[in-house]
Amino acid sequence: MTLPTKIIQACLLCCACLLLPLKAEIAAEQQSFYEQLRYYAEHPLRSDEHKARNPHRNPVDTLLFFDVEPQHQVLEIWPARGWYTEILAPYLTEQGQLTIAHHRQLQLDADNERQRFWARISRQLSDRIQQQPEHFGAVKQLAFDPPELLQLGQEGQYDRVLSFRNAHIWDQNGTLLQSLQEFFRVLKPGGILGMVEHRASRISDISSFAGEGYLDEAYIIMVAEVAGFELLDRSEINANPLDSRDHPRGVYSLPPTLASGSEDRERFLAIGESDRMTLKFIKPEYASPPPYAVQP
Template sequence: MKLPALLITSLLAGSAFASDFEATEAKIKAAMKSDIRVEADTKRDRNRMPVQTLKFLGLRDDMKVIELLPGGGWYTKILAPVLKENGELHLAYGTSRAAKLAEANDSMSEVKLAAKEANIYRKEGARFYSIENAEIDVKKADMVLTFRNYHNFAEDGRQAMNDAAWNSLKVGGIYGVVDHTRRHMEGENDENRRRFDPVKAIKEIQAAGFEFVDYSDLHYRADDELEYEVGRKSVTGNTDRFTLKFKKVKK
């Protein structure tokens, strides 16, 4: 029986896509075993699932990637060695701790800092952060990523971050956002300040011009009742998180 040409093409394309990730996956797994990662990092691998998460978002080792708000560098320690040879990794906003790591470790030696003039601050009386000079001095990036940071910002800060991501990406570039889940339309309280409504995130990022591509249930946790602060002992390390993928489809 002959297979239709279109089906054959589709199968071959799917096979090529899968094999295309194999080299990147091998580099991710090697980075996960690096001495730069301390026990506190490796303990979170099972929960954060970096291989599966980065595969879903479409990472390849030859991409130009911007990581927003790298914090202590949990993902930076993985992304930097993966992209070191064939790609680029740029860090933007709140980069001081990750920058020190990069200076001290050869596997992160090619990491570049962007948006050095950006200022993250809280307006008087505000609970969440804003960003001044948010524009990122990197253009035609393949991917912008941010992990568990979206919830930290006020509406103007989120808008500035989304606009900066849009301006830095090439057409077809991917914007990946992961954060702790808040109940839809729930008002702010002392327990949910480090959570965010995924529906609201999707609407805001679409408003910045992005096309919503897909979501992943990799970090769905049925036993997180979405009721308690993410740092509580009953929740920490097991929070329900949304994993969203967007694309810049036009200039």
């Protein structure tokens, strides 16, 4: 027996009315997240130099795209000078928890100049966190330096793992897959890996031009899928169509580094920061560690 059309329409209308308060509640919650993130992105504690990069790095829209909520357990990989840490730490301090995975800080006397540089930067951020507890709260800290230091916590520990412009370094070192496998291991099923990375020029479906510091988007997606992730979404939040990606010093020719010094400085400033991919991966709810995963 088929229900009369009017009864069906009445039922659908009733269901829609019941959903309206829920939609309003979700919208209000999202607005609250937006307001909190915007407040911390413009916070007086942040330096003018850091805040000047907000239009290029789009922190509020980026963190909302990654669905970062105040109650989450969040792991930020290689925070460097703490550009995102300054926003994430106070946002998470009351209900959630921020953990940052530094470069190791015990290499201040290392023979390698790059290791000394990153050890010094990591130490400076640790000192700031200790000196400004009213802003940063209780940020947990650990060392991440693949392949030697690879462990980032317990399996299924985090709701979100976030990486901003790090993947090209792991790729150069031959540890990109290992790193992604570890992110997969420590994420909860249903957890999100958010990645922002300098984007190479795509030449064809199977090739790209990747200057220094740039990576091919399809390549990163492929490696993440090998590690067990599924691509959930991608965004052009951090795209820059002015970036030709063929600069003499690669991405480092552009601000903020401006590696060429005064040479073509105005031209690079006019281009702005690099064209960046923004990728959101999910660890499937049904996921189990793949057989090739890094063992604890």
